[in-house]
Amino acid sequence: MGRYILRRVLTAIPTLIAISMVIFGILALAPGDPLSDLALNPSVPPEVRQRIRKNLGLEDPIPVRYARWASSMFRLDFGYSFRTRAPVSDLLRDRIPTTLYISGAAFIVSLLIAIPIGVLSAVKQYSVFDNVATTLAFIGFSLPTFCTGLLMILLFTIKLGWLPSIYRTTIDTPGLAGVWEHIKQAIMPVMVLALFQAATFMRFVRASMLESIHQDYVRTARSKGLAERRVITAHALRNALIPVVTIVALSLPGIITGAVITEQIFRVPGMGSLLISSINNNDTPVVMAIAFIFSILVVFFNLVADVVYGVLDPRIKYG
């Protein structure tokens, strides 16, 4: 088992390096000069500009520049924001927890919706419940989050006035009222992400459940007289969840990057909205750092999916 995990971790490293090369390659190929502001400044003569370029290492060959860039990225040293002059890592430190909190909550809610509905749908295949659930799931993943988000604001904020449409981190109401305010403002951002994800998950749970329900071990469980409820939950569902776990872990990075859009709709101060505002402000170091962090998250969750799959399914050989 230990060797299996180690091997997986080792294969993740080349992937991470390859991705960092892609990101650096995009930056290196991109037109534009980081010192273009100086070029417009008449008080800086071209020779001085040339010397600054040299001191900054911009004249070095690309592999050298990549090595330098990658080593500082992996040490989580992202440089300074062009705009605020603050270290990028400081900016990110405030933003990452918010994003993880929203997307983590969305992830849990989507599983709480998808698993029971998926299982019931499969157990009662072709019933009215199944038809309604599969149709809703189909509609659910055809509705992009920016549509559902805006429609929800229209309904719950403007028409009914139940929920706030803007997410604030500065709530300081003491006691339970403050907690409730925090929860209330997170409901819509979380639900928008969760509903979209639940639609996808539900289809996987249903398909996987349909497959396992007709297996021999399920018939065995039934024939030895177990209660139907136990047959479904302890025998069919447990096996059906193995492939689902992989899909679920693989879609985690998608949920986190998908939060870019939800954060923009509800003005949640997370990484996604920082990414968009940095793009609008031409703040390259911040943009690069966020792209890099998102890549690390993708590789990490791919690794988690692999390892969890290996742990759950004893049929997989730890070669």
Place this chain on the structure above:
Amino acid sequence: MAEVTNTQTRSAAATETAAAQLTALRSKKPRSLWSDAWRQFRKHKLALTGMIILAMLVLATLVGPLVWTKDRSAIDFAQALKGPSFSNPMGTDDLGRDIFARILWGGRISLAVGVSAMLVAISLGTMVGAISGFFGGVIDSILMRITDMFISLPALPLLLLTIYLFRDKLRAQFGPNLGIFLLIVFLIGILNWMPVARLVRASFLSLKEKEFVEAARCVGASRSSIMLRHIMPNVLGPVIVAATLAVGGAIITESALSFLGLGFPPDIPTWGRLLLDSINFMELAPWMVIFPALVIFLAVLSINYVGDGLRDALDPRRTH
């Protein structure tokens, strides 16, 4: 004696009817694979409905701006933020522009991006998958490593990063609209070919061992003809399904980019852009949100249902 003649006449009659049946059969048009697929597709009511809605949407965006001649960018403050009415079926925006005209016009862009990005993704994926599956060995493992790497790229952030870094250059080179169109189509294509490549590779791997390929090889068919004429038609079904679903995905991605303000320039009213413009006026003009959202939803939902129907229709194992 009488018995023998009786059998003879009977068998002669039987031969005659059989021959008549045969000619009747022959005069009937033979059922091709595609007519079978169509027959199957028609049974899937939702897929059929989806196709009709989709056809209407495409027709509306192509012909609509010619029939509904209201200027999509004519500013008229006297008409600003008016609800749906006879002269403005979907209301007007904050500058008094007709939303119906804008949706019709923007649909051209949204649908064109969807179809073009799908073409890029499908052709790239089919090419990689076919080469990988057909030749195998080192080529296969190199191409599959590359595919795996592309799968683990974070799509949305990379999309935003690349657009951020390259848009000004491309705008300068190809003009503001064509430049961003090419960039978006290329990027969506290059971030979405991987599932198709895997699909095509898997089919090629199993099909190249089949007897009909061996037969083709025996009669001296060249490699390229085996690939293109013998194996490829058998892979077409799943590829068509993937292509259909890819159009829906690309429309969502383009709308998301426009919604984030990183798509087409503000004067091009793509569906995502219309939603972005609506945010500040939601309270006063809910129709500015509802109609663009509805069109995006209808387009994507009907494409997904068509894909679903095609999946059933083109898979011979599902034919009842």
